[in-house]
Amino acid sequence: MQKEKNTFCFPLPVPVLAVLHRLHMAGYEGFLVGGCVRDFLRGVTPHDYDLTTNALPADMHRMFAGYRLIDTGIKHGTVTVLADGMPIEVTTYRVDGDYRDSRHPTEVRFTANLREDVARRDFTMNALAYHPDLGMRDYVDGCADIAARRIRAVGEPRRRFEEDALRILRALRFSSVLDFSIEEETAVAAHACAHLLKNISAERIHEELRKLLCGQNVQTVLTTYADVLAPVLPAWYCAARGDFATLAARVAAVPNDPISRFTAFLLPLGDDLTTADGLMADLRFDRRTRERIGKLLAHRKDPCTGDLAALRRFVAGLGGEDARLLLAFHWALAVAEGDHDRAESLTRAAKTVEGLLQKGACCTVRDLAVRGEDLAALGCPTGKPMGDALRALLAAVLDGRVENEKEQLLAYFQAQQ
Numbered sequence: 001m002q003k004e005k006n007t008f009c010f011p012l013p014v015p016v017l018a019v020l021h022r023l024h025m026a027g028y029e030g031f032l033v034g035g036c037v038r039d040f041l042r043g044v045t046p047h048d049y050d051l052t053t054n055a056l057p058a059d060m061h062r063m064f065a066g067y068r069l070i071d072t073g074i075k076h077g078t079v080t081v082l083a084d085g086m087p088i089e090v091t092t093y094r095v096d097g098d099y100r101d102s103r104h105p106t107e108v109r110f111t112a113n114l115r116e117d118v119a120r121r122d123f124t125m126n127a128l129a130y131h132p133d134l135g136m137r138d139y140v141d142g143c144a145d146i147a148a149r150r151i152r153a154v155g156e157p158r159r160r161f162e163e164d165a166l167r168i169l170r171a172l173r174f175s176s177v178l179d180f181s182i183e184e185e186t187a188v189a190a191h192a193c194a195h196l197l198k199n200i201s202a203e204r205i206h207e208e209l210r211k212l213l214c215g216q217n218v219q220t221v222l223t224t225y226a227d228v229l230a231p232v233l234p235a236w237y238c239a240a241r242g243d244f245a246t247l248a249a250r251v252a253a254v255p256n257d258p259i260s261r262f263t264a265f266l267l268p269l270g271d272d273l274t275t276a277d278g279l280m281a282d283l284r285f286d287r288r289t290r291e292r293i294g295k296l297l298a299h300r301k302d303p304c305t306g307d308l309a310a311l312r313r314f315v316a317g318l319g320g321e322d323a324r325l326l327l328a329f330h331w332a333l334a335v336a337e338g339d340h341d342r343a344e345s346l347t348r349a350a351k352t353v354e355g356l357l358q359k360g361a362c363c364t365v366r367d368l369a370v371r372g373e374d375l376a377a378l379g380c381p382t383g384k385p386m387g388d389a390l391r392a393l394l395a396a397v398l399d400g401r402v403e404n405e406k407e408q409l410l411a412y413f414q415a416q417q
Contacts, residue, residue, distance in 0.1 A: 008136050010040040015083035016049045019064075019090065020131065026063045028055040029114065030090075031129035031137065038125045041146045042178070051090045052129060054112045060090055076108050093117035096163070115139050122160060122167045123174070123186075124152045149180045157189035165196035169208035172225050176215025187224075194228040205232055206283040213251060213261040222248035235275050240268035253336035254329050259289065263296045263329065273297055296326055304330050305349045312398040315353055315363040323353055362397050362404040365390045369406040375413060389413065 012020075016032070023030035030053045036046035053060075060079045061069060070080040070087075077092030094108045095116050111117060114129060114137060121127040124142035136143065145152050151174050153160040153167075161168050168190045175182050182190065197205070209229075212221060226244040230237035240247050247268055254260040262280075269276045276297055280290045299318055303310070304327055315323045327350045334343040362368060370393065372386050380389050393409055396402045402412045 008040075008130060010130065010132070012132060013049070013086065015086040016051075016088060017132070019051060019081055019083055019088050022063055023051075023053055023055060023090075026055070026059070028053055028059065028063075030055075031114065031131050031134075033091075033129045034121075034126050037128040037130045037136075038142075038146060040130070041128070041143065049086075049088050051088060052093060052114070052117060053090055054093050054114070055090075056092055056110060060092075077110055094120070096120045119154065121154050122164070122170060124154055125150075125174075125180075127154050145183075149178070150183050151175055151178075151180050151186060152183035153186045153189065157186040158193060161189050161193040161196065165193065166200050166204055166208070168193060168197060168228060169200070169205065169212070172221050172228065173208045173212040173215065176212045176217045176221040179215070179217040190225065190228055195231050197228070197232045200232070202282055202284045206285065209283070210258050210262070213265055214256055214258060218261075219248045219252035222251060233279065236266065236268060236279060239270070239272075243268070249336060250333060254332045255325070257325075259292055259296070260325060260329050262289075263293050263300075266293065266297060267300070269297075292322060295322055296329070299326060302326070305345045308352065309399055311349060311352050312356065312361065312363055315356060316394060316398055319364065320353075320357045324350070324357075327353060362394070365394050367404070368393055368397070368409065369404050370409045370413075374406070374410060378410065378414060379417075380413075392416070 010032075012032075020030045020032075030051055032049060033052040034050045036049045039046040055063070057071075057074055057077055057079055060081070064079075064081050068082040070082070072078045072080045072089060073091075077094050079090050081088045081090055093111045093114055093116065095111050096108055118127045118129065118137070118139050124140040124145045126142075127140050128142045129137040140154050151171055153171075171182055171186060171190055174180060212218060215221070223245050226237065226240065226248075247265070250267060251261055251264040254264045266276045266279070269279075273294055277290060277294055280293065285293075295318060302314060302317070304314060305311075306314075318326060327346055331343055331346040331350065334340075334346060356363060360367070368390065370390075372380075372382070372390065375386060375389055376382060380386055393402075393413060396412060397404045397409075402408050
């Protein structure tokens, strides 16, 4: 291969250099490709490294015989090489066949031509190939698009999205996370092809949406592309219709963690907690996450402020971790809306709650100085009567009617019988 002038010099880990060197010594081409090249050009250290090569999978098995190999996607030409413990995916140049399910090619054909491989990729910023000695291969003006902070489909955008509809969500996610704009023709195609997202698995939609919501450019993306989510989130879209700007501003304002961002995202569903939980179930949220978001939505109208007894009850209803989260959630919304008095009130409440939690104050049944067996010894039946009795004791402690001290609690329990 003709060597081009290399105006780029990226610091590559030793295992990556070793794999590139072995490919070269065996007479094959090898280039870094995809996200790692994009990140280098953005001045960000990659978290993983993918390579592309004209070597076939069988060739890779021979030349890396001394390494641990994982046939990650052997049918599509991908072998993961574990070099000094670092997983490096190495994929043969390929050309994809027809796509018949808006997601997967019916077949792939290996090729010896890097340019053909690049032509099948999703966005120009992900279609760059780099070798430390041979320089950059940029057949689609990806470097210019990265410099312009622009997401542009490789080739004809509508065709790219019709081949694999997940690319639509990837465009939105990249725009949100990287704070890049989406090039006009690519944006038009994303809106036009949104109905194809119905062919994408719930797990993949969930993963892309989670990353999108936690991106720095989420406000712009949600405001501009809410309709793209409509085919897979119809109940949410109908509930939020007409006020996407407010919704997007709320999502962007709350703390940047998946629980807070999803809670804000689901606010348009209002009191319809059943629909919210059904949406999360459809998107394959894990049980714990569904419970936490459902709890935050159920308590979203709680005042979150008040005297010590009120704040104790607030923590009792949510638990310490989620009480902190909901206070931070409401404080961020108050700041975003310019409600400085409420923000100051929430700041004071957060300090009080933190003090309660740090001191181990009694805020839940588990914090009581008595246990079920203590009440059983005094004749309290097990089951529901026991649970009711413990909750009544907690209420008495929260209201300041009795101290959380074992003898006082037992005396109070007996006095109520």
